[in-house]
Amino acid sequence: MAGKRVGPGGETGVEQVLDELYATPPSDFVARREQEALAARSAGRVADARRIRAARRPTQAAWAANLLLRARPQESRRFLELGQALREAYRTLDADGVRELSEQRRSIVSALSRQAAELAREAGHRLSDATRQDVDSxxxxxxxxxxxxxxxxxxxxxxxxxxxxxFPAGSAGSAGSAAGERSGRARTERARVEAPRPSPRSREQDELAERRRRRQEQFEAARQAAEEAARALRDLRTARADAASALQQARDRHDLAEQRRAAAEEELRTAGEELTRAGRERQDAEDRLRAAGDAVKRAERTARDAEKQAARLAGPAGWVY
Known part of the structure; x- marks a missing residue:
């Protein structure tokens, strides 16, 4: 199976193997790693086998995070874009931007964490509370x-x-507020000093407006990612409910078919017994018929012999000598 994934030089193949390996549940990781390494070595790809064997088994939380990335690529991409916007807002010490994006961060982290736990559960591994906290972290x-x-x-x-x-933990906290205040004082001081020169001030306002516009776009993209994540979660839950309903219906049909099969088998067994009994009775009747026929033939022969004997004894004129 691994051989089919190998591209020129084996590079594409080993990268795909490693990607799939880190999306494998930790309980199955070592066995699959050894299987893939053995397949690569058997194919003569010693370097690939060495890379595969060097892969370390992920923790349950790391595996869930890897699984989330692979199963929800669009949400993950927008989550990364939100992080970039949030870090940019924090670097510029814009308290309003930090507060606005941080409020969205909590809801998006919570939504994606729930999705990771749901994906893990669907793969047969329920995450503990401690593992969920590690995913959040x-x-x-x-x-x-x-x-x-x-x-x-x-x-x-x-x-x-x-x-x-x-990094600020939630909404713009003391660090973000203090930073915003320092930034505000600095902007006020610059405005006072540079008041005689309106052109640089105008450029500064334009640059600030542009930064806010970019942050707003990033914020909108992050908000849309959160909404899509919530919709995807609802769709998954609906699909799970539909699958459960279909499974129950299939089980009911299976039980009914099993009952009908059992009834048919019982009828077949009874019919077989009746057929056997009727066969024996028919055989007995045929035997009696043959015996009666043989007896009739013997009686007929006896009667004919008796008539002939009586005729001989009677003589030509019917006299008995």
Missing amino acids: TLRAVLADQDAAERWSAGRLESALTPPAD
Whole structure:
């Protein structure tokens, strides 16, 4: 199977193998890793086998995050865009931008975390509360840190990620507010000093308006991603309910067919017994008929012999000598 995925030089094949490997549940990871490594080595791709064997088994939370990335590519892409917008707002110390995007961050992280747990459950692995917290932590880290975002976007996390301590945790908190106040004071001071020169001030306002416009676009994209994630979750739940209903109907039909089969088998068994009994009775009747026929033939022969004997004894004139 692995051989079919190999491209020129084996590079495309091993990358796809690794992608699929990190979307494999941790309980099955080692067995599949050894199977893929053995297949690569058997095909003569020693370097690929070495890379596959070096892959480390992910934690349950890391696997769920990898699974989310692969199963929900559009939502994941927009989640990454939200993180970029949020980090840009924080770097510019724009308290309004930080507050606006941070409010969306909580709801989106919660929605994607629920999707990750649902995907894991559908794969046969229910996430514990501690694992769910690790998934939340990983998603917050993806929003807060560029390196974490790049690691998650590769789809091969081995362990949960932790967001940086200096990133605002929710709505613009004390750090964001203080930063906004410092930024506001700095802008006020610059406005006072540069009042005689309106042109630079106008350029500054234009640049600020442009930054806010870009952040608004990023915010809208992130909000749309959250809405799409919620719709996708509703669709999945509807599909699951439909599948459960179809399964119950199939089970009911199976039970009814089983009952009919059992009844038919009982009727067949009874009919077989009746057929056997009727066969024996027919055989007995045929035997009696043959015996009666033989007796009739013997009686007829006896009667004819008796008539002949009587005729001989009677003589020509009917006298008895």
